[in-house]
Amino acid sequence: MTSLEQLQKDFVEMLSQDSTRFETHIAAQSGLAPSQRAEIYQNAYRIRLTKVLEQDHEMLGLYLGDDLFEEMVNGYLATYPSCAPSLREFGDRLPHFLSSHDPFKEHGILQEIALFERLLLRAFDAADSDILQFSQLQNIPQASWPNIQFQLHASVQLLTCQYSAVESWQALKSEQPPPSPEIPTERHWIIAREQDKRTGFYALSRCHYECLKSIQSELPFGFVCETAAHHTESEEQGMMQVMELLQKGTELGWFQSDINLLQA
Amino acid sequence: MSNTPHPYIGFGLGLRTCYFEEILATQPNVDWFEIISENYFVDGGKPWHFLDQIKEQYPIVMHGVSMSIGSTSDINFDYLDNLKKTIDRVQPLWISDHLCFSSLGDFNSHDLLPMPYTEEALNHLAQRLNIVQDYLQRPLILENVSSYLTYQASQMSEWEFLSELHSKTDCRYLLDINNIYVSARNHEFEPETFLDAIPQKAIAQIHLAGHSDFGSHIIDTHDQPICDHVWRLFENFAKTRGPINTMIERDDNFPPFSELMAELDHARAIAPATWSTHDFA
Numbered sequence: 001m002t003s004l005e006q007l008q009k010d011f012v013e014m015l016s017q018d019s020t021r022f023e024t025h026i027a028a029q030s031g032l033a034p035s036q037r038a039e040i041y042q043n044a045y046r047i048r049l050t051k052v053l054e055q056d057h058e059m060l061g062l063y064l065g066d067d068l069f070e071e072m073v074n075g076y077l078a079t080y081p082s083c084a085p086s087l088r089e090f091g092d093r094l095p096h097f098l099s100s101h102d103p104f105k106e107h108g109i110l111q112e113i114a115l116f117e118r119l120l121l122r123a124f125d126a127a128d129s130d131i132l133q134f135s136q137l138q139n140i141p142q143a144s145w146p147n148i149q150f151q152l153h154a155s156v157q158l159l160t161c162q163y164s165a166v167e168s169w170q171a172l173k174s175e176q177p178p179p180s181p182e183i184p185t186e187r188h189w190i191i192a193r194e195q196d197k198r199t200g201f202y203a204l205s206r207c208h209y210e211c212l213k214s215i216q217s218e219l220p221f222g223f224v225c226e227t228a229a230h231h232t233e234s235e236e237q238g239m240m241q242v243m244e245l246l247q248k249g250t251e252l253g254w255f256q257s258d259i260n261l262l263q264a
Numbered sequence: 265m266s267n268t269p270h271p272y273i274g275f276g277l278g279l280r281t282c283y284f285e286e287i288l289a290t291q292p293n294v295d296w297f298e299i300i301s302e303n304y305f306v307d308g309g310k311p312w313h314f315l316d317q318i319k320e321q322y323p324i325v326m327h328g329v330s331m332s333i334g335s336t337s338d339i340n341f342d343y344l345d346n347l348k349k350t351i352d353r354v355q356p357l358w359i360s361d362h363l364c365f366s367s368l369g370d371f372n373s374h375d376l377l378p379m380p381y382t383e384e385a386l387n388h389l390a391q392r393l394n395i396v397q398d399y400l401q402r403p404l405i406l407e408n409v410s411s412y413l414t415y416q417a418s419q420m421s422e423w424e425f426l427s428e429l430h431s432k433t434d435c436r437y438l439l440d441i442n443n444i445y446v447s448a449r450n451h452e453f454e455p456e457t458f459l460d461a462i463p464q465k466a467i468a469q470i471h472l473a474g475h476s477d478f479g480s481h482i483i484d485t486h487d488q489p490i491c492d493h494v495w496r497l498f499e500n501f502a503k504t505r506g507p508i509n510t511m512i513e514r515d516d517n518f519p520p521f522s523e524l525m526a527e528l529d530h531a532r533a534i535a536p537a538t539w540s541t542h543d544f545a
Contacts (some may be wrong), residue, residue: 002336003382004385025415026413038412077485087374127308
């Protein structure tokens with residue numbers, strides 16, 4: 001190992017593991033002691049990454065309160081030191097951390113709030129593309145409909161919650177107390193960038209959620225309709241649900257303009 | 265990679281998201297904007313929506329924070345591919361990053377960690393700079409970083425190191441006068457000594473920024489107005505030099521846009537008259 005490699009290794013271990021060996025590389029100067037000079041870098045590292053989690057997970061921070069949020073940050077930093085060049089990705093493993101570490105894993109809503117906030121971020125800067133227009137739907141020949149393959153816009157994120165994560169996020173955002181975490185049945189959500197580039201989210205019925213999952217899995221429209229029928233009482237009702245979804249999704253920009261006609 | 269001189273385009277501002285809409289609405293008298301390269305390593309959404317409009321109206325330069333050119337780990341070609349993709353889309357007049365290391369192996373500090381000023385580090389940087397510039401097919405300007413420590417191993421001063429690296433590679437620098445002031449206070453040297461040692465042909469750009477003064481030391485926060493000491497350093501330095509692209513850099517604690525414009529206008533006012541002659545060639 002060259003001396004430059006050793007110095008950099010010791011520097012990084014000082015930041016990530018609180019190793020003190022790095023201090024031997026620091027020249028004595030008037031003013032601050034070597035340990036204080038090293039500490040400036042340690043503090044900067046911790047403050048910078050804490051700030052990223054605070055910014056990316058503002059409502060999770062409010063839900064947890066200062067002490068638990070700090071405990072979470074310390075645990076997360078120790079478990080998952082940043083390895084990507086972009087700070088944008090630093091918190092990607094936070095939902096997993098919360099679902100697998102005490103005391104957070106006992107409260108499933110925490111992982112869900114964190115995941116919801118990650119999906120908001122993902123939708124924010126997903127790829128742009130032209131969105132589906134009603135005129136395109138009108139131009140599809142009737143016989144082609146079963147083999148049409150729609151595509152979700154890249155910003156679309158689908159989420160299922162076992163807890164009141166999104167409702168709690170909304171309440172905290174409005175400076176209201178969050179509701180009870182328990183909900184009677186699971187809830188489904190779509191997160192997507194709107195045409196003014198703001199990120200929006202909407203509650204979905206189970207039927208619409210499953211239809212969107214089918215589209216996400218690149219299934220043709222005929223299969224999407226079958227999925228809808230499976231979650232309603234008849235084919236007719238299923239078809240009505242699909243048409244309602246297509247209309248809402250087209251209005252809100254959930255589908256790309258590129259539609260494929262699969263070979264029958 | 266031959267380093268052709270960068271054009272003189274005047275006085276610029278760091279482009280930050282909170283100012284996007286005001287810039288488009290008011291079209292301020294700014295000669296150019298500098299973006300943080302990594303902020304555009306995304307596929308779409310608001311960042312590109314606004315940048316695509318702003319770059320229609322203003323020249324853009326790119327400034328990176330994560331290349332880690334001084335690292336002893338392998339060069340991150342995935343990072344360089346992302347940078348290349350962004351360069352292709354932005355078409356900046358030039359690109360820059362920092363003379364430092366920030367990552368090692370899988371670990372990324374997201375900080376600008378200083379290099380030791382040794383022959384070994386010089387050779388290492390010279391070699392890496394050549395590889396990066398060849399890969400990107402364009403010169404890379406390097407910025408001096410603020411530092412809070414001096415290494416036992418250092419064999420020369422920071423300004424001697426920069427001059428040596430320039431002699432070896434013909435590289436050019438983005439001199440951050442605030443960073444020089446911060447390091448000068450933290451290491452008790454005269455900032456003028458640093459500035460005087462860098463030849464004109466080695467300077468492509470200047471940053472002016474603020475810091476937080478804790479008495480015993482200064483932390484480079486880039487979140488405060490530019491202090492009088494830094495203004496004086498800039499003014500005296502500019503008197504002795506031909507025109508150098510100069511930029512106000514604010515990274516946090518963002519004030520109303522008018523305050524940054526006032527700083528930009530102050531920089532224009534105290535720079536020599538010759539600096540106001542633009543050459544957009």
